[in-house]
Amino acid sequence: MSVFADKCKDIAFNVVDVNKERIAAWNNNDLSKLPIFEPGLDKIIQRCRGINLTFSSDVHKAISEADIIFISVNTPTKTKGIGAGKASNLKWVESCARQISEYAKGHTIVVEKSTLPVRTGQVIKGILESSKISSNSTKPTPTFDVLSNPEFLAEGTAINDLLFPDRVLIGGDNKQALDVLGEIYKNWVPKEKIIYTNLWSSELAKLTANAFLAQRISSINSISALCEVTGADVREVSRAIGKDSRIGSKFLASGPGFGGSCFKKDILNLVYLANYFGLPEVGRFWEGVVELNSWNQSRLTKLILENLFGNLTDKKIGILGFAFKANTNDTRESPAIVICKNLLNEGAILRINDPKVDRNQIANDLETPPDQQNQKNDNLDYSYQKKSWQKMDLNRNFFEGIDAVVVLTEWESYSKIDWIEAAKSMRSPGWVFDTRSIVDTRKVSEAGLNLWRVGDGVLNEQRKRI
Numbered sequence: 001m002s003v004f005a006d007k008c009k010d011i012a013f014n015v016v017d018v019n020k021e022r023i024a025a026w027n028n029n030d031l032s033k034l035p036i037f038e039p040g041l042d043k044i045i046q047r048c049r050g051i052n053l054t055f056s057s058d059v060h061k062a063i064s065e066a067d068i069i070f071i072s073v074n075t076p077t078k079t080k081g082i083g084a085g086k087a088s089n090l091k092w093v094e095s096c097a098r099q100i101s102e103y104a105k106g107h108t109i110v111v112e113k114s115t116l117p118v119r120t121g122q123v124i125k126g127i128l129e130s131s132k133i134s135s136n137s138t139k140p141t142p143t144f145d146v147l148s149n150p151e152f153l154a155e156g157t158a159i160n161d162l163l164f165p166d167r168v169l170i171g172g173d174n175k176q177a178l179d180v181l182g183e184i185y186k187n188w189v190p191k192e193k194i195i196y197t198n199l200w201s202s203e204l205a206k207l208t209a210n211a212f213l214a215q216r217i218s219s220i221n222s223i224s225a226l227c228e229v230t231g232a233d234v235r236e237v238s239r240a241i242g243k244d245s246r247i248g249s250k251f252l253a254s255g256p257g258f259g260g261s262c263f264k265k266d267i268l269n270l271v272y273l274a275n276y277f278g279l280p281e282v283g284r285f286w287e288g289v290v291e292l293n294s295w296n297q298s299r300l301t302k303l304i305l306e307n308l309f310g311n312l313t314d315k316k317i318g319i320l321g322f323a324f325k326a327n328t329n330d331t332r333e334s335p336a337i338v339i340c341k342n343l344l345n346e347g348a349i350l351r352i353n354d355p356k357v358d359r360n361q362i363a364n365d366l367e368t369p370p371d372q373q374n375q376k377n378d379n380l381d382y383s384y385q386k387k388s389w390q391k392m393d394l395n396r397n398f399f400e401g402i403d404a405v406v407v408l409t410e411w412e413s414y415s416k417i418d419w420i421e422a423a424k425s426m427r428s429p430g431w432v433f434d435t436r437s438i439v440d441t442r443k444v445s446e447a448g449l450n451l452w453r454v455g456d457g458v459l460n461e462q463r464k465r466i
């Protein structure tokens with residue numbers, strides 16, 4: 001909505017949320033304290049906030065004043081009940097629709113921005129329609145159009161993705177409403193990039209796009225494991241297949257597995273839908289993408305264990321990166337969570353570095369209780385049921401006495417580490433496990449450290465010869 005506000009100066013954008021603390025953070029004068037870290041976002045907020053972009057908790061007022069309402073609440077995977085573990089929990093979507101139905105005035109276009117299971121538009125329509133039946137005769141009956149306008153931005157590149165989208169997708173059945181939303185985008189998006197479809201195609205296209213992207217990552221990670229045992233190099237394989245214009249070169253970087261709030265959730269949702277509609281073969285096909293991803297994460301732990309003589313008890317391991325990818329402070333479904341938990345369970349002592357993720361977030365994710373007395377100090381030890389970790393800055397102390405470094409997020413700073421200096425402090429034989437292919441391999445070997453790199457069968461062959 002910040003990018004919308006920046007590009008459409010004659011439209012007022014009111015962002016509302018029931019969470020008052022979150023709204024206060026969005027209104028914070030200190031732009032480094034915004035709730036989300038996203039490169040370039042602070043500058044846009046600075047330009048628009050208080051002019052045509054406001055943040056407030058007065059949800060009902062904003063609904064009654066709005067011509068268009070974007071529902072942008074989260075739709076996590078259900079944890080209990082029918083479809084638990086796969087289906088989306090739509091309670092927040094329903095709650096929004098109910099409030100809109102109660103407080104909207106005149107004609108309102110309701111836009112699904114959240115990623116939703118196919119045919120959720122029907123549910124929203126049903127709830128909105130109910131206001132016609134229940135409204136008393138003194139109040140003019142509000143009317144609604146429902147559109148689907150899924151968001152394809154990726155974290156870390158969100159501003160650029162919004163400014164220069166590959167396409168904008170708008171689904172619905174009323175041409176007038178489709179045009180109203182299309183015209184807003186035309187303020188900065190070329191009209192040939194705006195695609196209009198029916199509501200269901202739009203909803204399904206969003207799930208499908210994420211499923212295809214995630215599938216590419218599982219595909220390349222499966223080949224990566226094969227490269228490691230055959231003497232091939234996954235970077236070379238990616239380059240070779242990526243030159244085929246039918247395949248394309250993007251999303252072929254092998255790594256620790258996909259994370260983030262969308263891929264797993266959306267695929268599981270697709271699986272649920274396929275099974276619900278009596279297509280178990282389709283469900284199983286997509287479920288395999290998630291299974292491969294989980295397997296990939298557990299195989300990395302095993303590799304570390306095997307190379308460190310089958311024993312991690314009391315060994316110190318440095319973890320570089322906790323966010324699910326670089327340029328974000330988001331840790332949802334981050335491979336680092338599973339891998340760190342596995343290493344802690346093996347008795348390792350972890351030193352965790354991430355330029356943007358704070359210690360409390362790591363404590364939540366690793367399910368270790370927060371240290372009440374020393375909340376402000378980032379460099380303190382956690383010991384919990386013999387499992388311990390600490391968050392540390394990336395300085396000499398980080399490398400002091402450690403047996404191995406595991407690179408889990410592709411932060412640029414990690415590609416510039418002076419391994420010769422680092423090796424001086426590490427315990428011998430020191431190891432570097434690079435799951436993102438970003439470390440300077442020459443420097444690591446010059447430093448006399450052992451290197452394991454994802455999908456690098458050539459390195460494995462060399463090691464066997466030694």
Ligand code: UDX
Pocket residue numbers: 151152153154155156210213217250251252253254255256257258259260261262263324325
């Ligand atoms: C994704 C989609 O890209 C976006 O279109 C959708 O709107 C939301 O979900 P996001 O989750 O922000 O965006 O991140 P993305 O860049 O897609 O990366 C997802 C995960 O895949 C990350 O863990 C990333 O490290 C991993 N990844 C990505 C790879 O392992 N290899 C790749 O080549 C690309």
